[in-house]
Amino acid sequence: MPRLIVVVNDVPEAQAEVPLRYAATAAALDADVELHCVGASVAWLARGAAGQALLDRLRDAVDAGARVYACPQALAVHGVAADALLPEVAGIRGAAALLAAGFAPDARFMNF
Known part of the structure; x- marks a missing residue:
């Protein structure tokens, strides 16, 4: 199964539809x-x-x-507590987990 890692960096809500649609x-x-x-x-x-x-x-992305x-680190910088996250959020993962997922032989990155 192919693996896609979508990185959403500093994307405002008004522009979030594109990475979510790809996901x-x-x-x-x-x-x-x-x-x-x-x-x-x-x-x-x-x-x-x-x-x-x-x-x-x-929810479309999660349902799919x-x-x-x-x-x-971003949660801390932006003052968002882990217990305040939407239920659709699967978890909290830092840079090492993101890179490890993307370095898998069958993985590809998309960066927004």
Whole structure:
């Protein structure tokens, strides 16, 4: 199974639809998809922070099989507590986990 690691770095909510669409589409095509939110992008993973359109796209990706992760350093910098994350967030993973996933022989990165 192909593996896609989607890195979402400092993407404002208004532009988040594109990486979420790629994640959902790849997952629907049976790829193993991880979406890693780093930088300011972690802000829209907090409960109550994102609008309905973004939540719908995020849920589409998760429902298709994509897993969403938040960067622990970005959470700290942006003041987002782990227990404030949306239930769609699969977990918290740092740079080493992101790189390890992307260095797998069958993995590809997309960076936004």
